[in-house]
Amino acid sequence: MCMNIRRSCRCGRNSAYFLLGDNLLPPEVLVNLYCPGCRDLADGNPAAMLEDCGWILEFDLAMARIFLDKRGISQPSTPEFIFDKGYLTWQGFSPGDHEANTRLHQRLAPLIEENLNLYLQTLKSEWLAHVAALKAAGWRKALTA
Ligand SMILES: [Zn+2]
Structure with a gap:
């Protein structure tokens, strides 16, 4: 826990x-x-x-x-x-990660009813892009992710 x-x-x-x-x-x-x-x-x-x-x-x-x-x-x-x-x-990879995650889910929420597969794909690709950006910026936890 x-x-x-x-x-x-x-x-x-x-x-x-x-x-x-x-x-x-x-x-x-x-x-x-x-x-x-x-x-x-x-x-x-x-x-x-x-x-x-x-x-x-x-x-x-x-x-x-x-x-x-x-x-x-x-x-x-x-x-x-x-x-x-x-x-x-x-929590996550940086101090702002909790909020970034919440914002991403809120932004993509309308897609859930429209096209669930697209929602899941977009969620995954956008999150990976987010993590890649954190890694490029040199955040300690992102570097070892
Ligand atoms: Zn301060």
């Missing part, structure tokens, strides 16, 4: 949806989120931060350690490990 959370960045102009894989970590492990507009405010320990296309995620690694230990996970608690393993990571 996974939990989704939404968090605002430090300046409050942007937000992102996160996935907490396996419900292993509490949301509080993400102590700060910075969008490209407020990333200059990030003044914590660089070793506790992960950057992805201008966004910065700052983790409480000591807290993460406690929860990893509880599950017998002995790998070092680094931002990369936490993010790449999906324990606290974007």
